[in-house]
Amino acid sequence: MAILVAGGAGYIGAHVVRMLQQRGERVVVVDDLSTGEATRIGEAKLVKMDIADQSSVAVLTRVMFDEDVTAVIHFAARKQVGESMEKPTWYYQQNVGGLANMLQSMQEADVKQMIFSSSAAVYGMPPTQIVQEDVQKHPINPYGETKLIGEWMMADCERAWGLKWIGLRYFNVAGAGWDDLADPAVLNLVPMVLDRLARGQRPKIFGTDYPTPDGTCIRDYIHIMDLADAHLHALDLVAADAKLPHNVFNVGTGEGTSVREIVDGIAIVSGLAFEAEEQGRRPGDPPQLIGDTTRINTDLGWEAKNGVKEILESAWQAWQAGPRQIDVTDFHME
Ligand code: UFG
Numbered sequence: 001m002a003i004l005v006a007g008g009a010g011y012i013g014a015h016v017v018r019m020l021q022q023r024g025e026r027v028v029v030v031d032d033l034s035t036g037e038a039t040r041i042g043e044a045k046l047v048k049m050d051i052a053d054q055s056s057v058a059v060l061t062r063v064m065f066d067e068d069v070t071a072v073i074h075f076a077a078r079k080q081v082g083e084s085m086e087k088p089t090w091y092y093q094q095n096v097g098g099l100a101n102m103l104q105s106m107q108e109a110d111v112k113q114m115i116f117s118s119s120a121a122v123y124g125m126p127p128t129q130i131v132q133e134d135v136q137k138h139p140i141n142p143y144g145e146t147k148l149i150g151e152w153m154m155a156d157c158e159r160a161w162g163l164k165w166i167g168l169r170y171f172n173v174a175g176a177g178w179d180d181l182a183d184p185a186v187l188n189l190v191p192m193v194l195d196r197l198a199r200g201q202r203p204k205i206f207g208t209d210y211p212t213p214d215g216t217c218i219r220d221y222i223h224i225m226d227l228a229d230a231h232l233h234a235l236d237l238v239a240a241d242a243k244l245p246h247n248v249f250n251v252g253t254g255e256g257t258s259v260r261e262i263v264d265g266i267a268i269v270s271g272l273a274f275e276a277e278e279q280g281r282r283p284g285d286p287p288q289l290i291g292d293t294t295r296i297n298t299d300l301g302w303e304a305k306n307g308v309k310e311i312l313e314s315a316w317q318a319w320q321a322g323p324r325q326i327d328v329t330d331f332h333m334e
Contacts, residue, residue, distance in 0.1 A: 002026040002067045003235070004111075006051060006102060007075030008044065009036025011183040012117070012173060015228040016073060017041050018181065023232070028067045030060065031076065040181055051076055052098040057105050064109035071113035071239065073231060074102055077146070080187060081121065081284065084143035095146035096153070103157050113238045114154060115231055118167040118248065120220075122148040125286045132292040133169070133248050140284060151248055164244065166234040171220035171252035171291045173227050175311035175318075181224075182318035189219075189259060190315050193266050198324045200334050202274060203266075205259050207281035210288075216259035218288040220252035223306035223314070227251055233300040245299050252291030253304040265312045272331050 003020055007013040008029030013036065020027050027044040030051060038046055047063055049056055063069070077095045078084065084091040099116075106114065121144030122137045139145045150167070157163040174190040176182040186195045193203040208215040230251045237244065257265075263276045297303050320326065 001070050002028050004028045004030060004064065004067070004069045004072045005044075005075065006030045006072065007036065007077065007117075008073075009033060009038060009040050009046070010075060011181070011185065012224065012227065013073075013075040014040035014181045015177050015224050016075075016231045017044055018178065019228050019232060028063060028069065030063070035185060037184070051101050052094045054101070056101045057108070060102060060105035061108045064105060064111050069109065069111050071115070071235060072102060072106060072111060073115045073235065074099065075117045077117065079119075079143065081141050081143045084141050084146070088142040091142045091146050095143075096149050099150050099153060103153060103163070106163070107157070107161050112162055112164055113235070114163055114165040115234045115238065116150055116154060116165060116167045118151055118169045119144060119147045120169050120171045120250070120252070120289055120291060122151070122169060123289070126289065129288060130254065130290045130292045131250070133246070133250055133295055155247065158247075164238045165247060166238055166244065167248040168227075168230055168234060168251045169248060169291070170227060171222050171250065171289065173222055173224055175223045175225070175306070175314040177225040177228065177314070179318045179321035182315070182322055189262055190266070190312070193263055194315065194319045194326075195324075197266075197270070197272060197274065198319075198326050200332060202277040202333055203263055205263060205276045205278050207285065208260075208278050209281070212258060212287055214258050214260045217285050218256040218258050218290065220255060220290040221257050221262070221308055221311055222252050222304060223311045226304040226306055230296065230300065230302050233302040237300060246295055249296040249300065250291035250293055251296060252293055253307070254291060254293045255307070256288060256290045257308050262308070262312070265308055266316065269309075269312045269316045270326070271328055272326070274333060
């Protein structure tokens, strides 16, 4: 028996792969290595392929039969909001097409358990302060649209051939569980701040005039290890014989933290003295996005164990263990 992890060499996928291995599961990783690295998956078997290519169905189906796959955890997707606005059709091809190929292969190989990486981006600009899963969803970019369509596709497969699935709607993921699995991309607030500091530049704050207590945007930051752990809880629930009470779950903490608090927190954990550079608003940013976690607490018996302090400490430690270490004793800004 094996778990197939699509996108298992990426930031989140590799954390889940290692956690699965630590509890003794056999893991097969499918990844195109476009952003992931083969060194991150340990002993797992790697099948290097682009699942969005139509030819992938035959290969995936064969892998599922040969490796006796019982469940799929599907991370493989493009995830840059701005890029999705510029290349919408490519996002549909990659995210929707890739998932369609995976689901078709699962049907052919009779694999009926699926955990899917969804996103808080399905909510767009939610009408409530703290967002519940059942609120109306109006994604405001193709990235969020592809994630919502992914949820619909799995619901359709559930009706058609009995797929058992859970979609986890991630809020703002950050931190590292192991230094060698740190987020290699510089696309989100925490790595963007660290990247600027490593260049001797002042980190940027996009917008200080939002209707929030300190004027900067508020997000729900979730530690990568808590997020990874949520996947194991979800996997165990779909593997159990019971009927699922719900299919989609917010994965957050229910707590909000402002951009300024994150930037100040990085100054504290790093010991670096710096002032952020205040800029205008970044288009498309909702002022506040916090997930109601009641459903995942109740149905999956999961809750986040780490807060922002642990997130920032682990991100800083992993950054300093990596190739672009910041010299704390000789730190100066441009
Ligand atoms: N920000 C800054 N300075 C930076 C980088 C970001 O002020 O250098 C701000 C952003 O403007 C935003 C906040 O920090 O207000 C968080 O920005 P991120 O880019 O880290 O994250 P987002 O909340 O924009 O996006 C995240 C995921 C997306 C997902 C979305 C769901 O990265 O994949 O949550 O809402 F779609």
